[in-house]
Amino acid sequence: NVAHGLAWSFYLGYLKLVLPELEGLVKQYYNLTGEVLRSPRLYILLPLNAAVSAKLEEEDNLVSFHKNLPQLERDRAGVRSRVYKHSVYKVIDNNKEPHLCVVEYATPLLTLYQMSQDNSAGFSEKERRQQVLLFYRTLRDILESSLECRNSYRLILLDDDHSEDPHFLSKEILKH
Amino acid sequence: NVAHGLAWSFYLGYLKLVLPELEGLVKQYYNLTGEVLRSPRLYILLPLNAAVSAKLEEEDNLVSFHKNLPQLERDRAGVRSRVYKHSVYKVIDNNKEPHLCVVEYATPLLTLYQMSQDNSAGFSEKERRQQVLLFYRTLRDILESSLECRNSYRLILLDDDHSEDPHFLSKEILKH
Numbered sequence: 464n465v466a467h468g469l470a471w472s473f474y475l476g477y478l479k480l481v482l483p484e485l486e487g488l489v490k491q492y493y494n495l496t497g498e499v500l501r502s503p504r505l506y507i508l509l510p511l512n513a514a515v516s517a518k519l520e521e522e523d524n525l526v527s528f529h530k531n532l533p534q535l536e537r538d539r540a541g542v543r544s545r546v547y548k549h550s551v552y553k554v555i556d557n558n559k560e561p562h563l564c565v566v567e568y569a570t571p572l573l574t575l576y577q578m579s580q581d582n583s584a585g586f587s588e589k590e591r592r593q594q595v596l597l598f599y600r601t602l603r604d605i606l607e608s609s610l611e612c613r614n615s616y617r618l619i620l621l622d623d624d625h626s627e628d629p630h631f632l633s634k635e636i637l638k639h
Numbered sequence: 640n641v642a643h644g645l646a647w648s649f650y651l652g653y654l655k656l657v658l659p660e661l662e663g664l665v666k667q668y669y670n671l672t673g674e675v676l677r678s679p680r681l682y683i684l685l686p687l688n689a690a691v692s693a694k695l696e697e698e699d700n701l702v703s704f705h706k707n708l709p710q711l712e713r714d715r716a717g718v719r720s721r722v723y724k725h726s727v728y729k730v731i732d733n734n735k736e737p738h739l740c741v742v743e744y745a746t747p748l749l750t751l752y753q754m755s756q757d758n759s760a761g762f763s764e765k766e767r768r769q770q771v772l773l774f775y776r777t778l779r780d781i782l783e784s785s786l787e788c789r790n791s792y793r794l795i796l797l798d799d800d801h802s803e804d805p806h807f808l809s810k811e812i813l814k815h
């Protein structure tokens with residue numbers, strides 16, 4: 464089951480490394496910029512249709528890139544000083560107030576999307592939605608049992624019924 | 640099948656992005672350092688026992704980190720200017736001659752290894768070897784059909800029968 468392996472990979476190869484460091488990076492960011500974030504958590508976006516954008520502003524113009532957090536460097540599998548970084552976005556609410564949030568899409572959904580487009584991957588568009596749900600549930604269960612990652616993330620499942628609302632993304636982020 | 644999804648993820652999320660850029664990065668590296676590499680290909684190490692080291696010198700002292708190639712930056716899934724880089728290693732041969740090679744382990748094998756250690760992942764040590772072989776075959780087939788990645792990589796399957804030979808890794812790299 465593709466989604467099962469991708470959820471474990473996302474946790475073991477990324478979230479387990481970066482989430483415990485997040486609080487420290489947010490403090491460093493405050494020392495560098497004087498800016499306070501809405502939350503010290505990583506907001507992880509999971510669109511049910513697996514349509515992942517490179518830039519969040521493509522989805523909602525009330526969301527704009529602000530700055531990157533200080534980066535982490537780790538020696539991983541022969542790559543020296545591999546870089547891990549997160550982006551801070553400014554999200555405008557109903558009262559035109561700006562909020563700073565650390566947000567990104569769950570990268571493995573991009574793999575699910577591209578696999579459903581490639582004939583040789585053996586994976587149809589119809590199966591994709593099921594796999595996204597399986598990915599979400601597996602990841603949620605892994606993270607809930609993870610002591611290292613407690614309180615450092617928010618999983619945001621995005622329904623695609625709201626694609627006509629140009630400000631669906633900002634509202635969903637600010638709900639949390 | 641975990642290995643199938645991880646092979647596709649490794650290709651779609653990494654090799655398809657970086658391999659077409661490799662020749663350009665090796666040229667830039669030459670312009671910066673005057674150093675010629677043994678080959679413009681990325682050597683990808685696949686140990687059958689999935690035991691992936693952070694640093695190659697831990698495996699063979701004839702292999703030592705030299706420098707990193709110039710890095711690539713891409714906007715991916717909401718992370719702005721995500722960094723992709725490869726490490727150049729100096730590998731000494733039987734005649735004490737040094738060779739410069741771009742080498743790294745296939746990082747998803749680290750996921751397979753860690754999954755076999757975690758009880759809740761549903762994945763035993765016995766299944767792991769089979770999954771590594773499935774990962775290798777799936778990746779090899781994907782890469783052979785990929786026009787973008789032609790001639791820019793070498794897959795090096797590492798048997799664990801040679802673990803008593805302290806210079807197995809350097810010999811395997813230099814065979815190619």
Ligand SMILES: Nc1nc(=O)c2ncn([C@@H]3O[C@@H]4COP(=O)(O)O[C@H]5[C@@H](O)[C@H](n6cnc7c(N)ncnc76)O[C@@H]5COP(=O)(O)O[C@@H]3[C@@H]4O)c2[nH]1
Binds near residue numbers: 475567648718
């Ligand atoms: N948002 C985000 N930022 C990151 O820095 C990052 N690094 C990993 N991941 C995601 O976590 C999971 C585990 O990563 P792993 O390194 O084992 O596999 C990676 C790894 O084998 C390879 N790869 C990707 N980026 C790099 C890189 N910069 N250097 C070396 N290998 C890389 O290709 C696989 C798939 O990558 P992504 O499809 O981007 O998603 C990964 C994956 O779902 C990231 N996600």
